[in-house]
Amino acid sequence: QQIISQAQTHRLVVRLKGGDPMLFGRADEEIRALEAAGISYEIVPGITTALAAAASVRQPLTKRGVARSVALFTSSTAPGEVADTRIPECDTLVQYMGGREAMLTANRMLAAGHPETHPVVVIENCSRADEAITHMTLQDLAQGLHTSSGPVLVMMGEAMRQRRT
Structure with missing residues (x-):
């Protein structure tokens, strides 16, 4: 309106x-x-947060021999919508608006047989001055996240395993 x-x-x-x-x-x-309303418009594309976050944390979403597919998903729903609790089948999962929902996703993944050590990267306030990056495991995520003050993106999968320096 x-x-x-x-x-x-x-x-x-x-x-x-x-x-x-x-x-x-x-x-x-x-x-x-x-x-x-008969109003003309133009859409200017932006860079989706998943790609900006991957670049920011220097963690590719795909890797040869490790991860060939990426699924972007959200558990957030509109008022009155029934939540979709299915987890996409994919090598790398990126959960948008994952702050409150990430713990539930982690528990569903563990129940589906994903290993407790499954790598997770949580990015809060991506591309902002107060960006925060946390590396953890699926088991850690299942215990919940600290209280966040901004948007949270959760990247999960073997491609997220920290590189040894």
């Missing part, structure tokens, strides 16, 4: 979103609303 109202009042309106607006945002709802 706010975008439509502003677009009807001003010649140019920018809706700026961190990351890629086409992934885990409200792009579908916003596009439908703009089209229904």
Whole structure:
């Protein structure tokens, strides 16, 4: 509603979103609303947080002989939606908005037979001055995360195993 109202009042309106607006945002709802109102728009792609985080922590999401596939997922739902508790089958998993949900995901993965030592990297406030990076295991994650003050991305899989320096 706010975008439509502003677009009807001003010649140019920018809706700026961190990351890629086409992934885990409200792009579908916003596009439908703009089209229904007859308002033209342009979408400028961004760099999705998973790729920015991997670069920031210098941890590739794929590695030859270790990880050939990546799944980006979220457990967050819209009000009234039923939560999808399935874990994607993939070499590297990247959970968006993982702060509150990551512990549940870790417990589901452990129950499905993933090893306790499965590597995990947690990135809070990716690409910000207060970015925080934590390396842990799936068992650690199953115990929960510290209280976070910003968005949390959780990367899980053998590709996340720390390199020996």
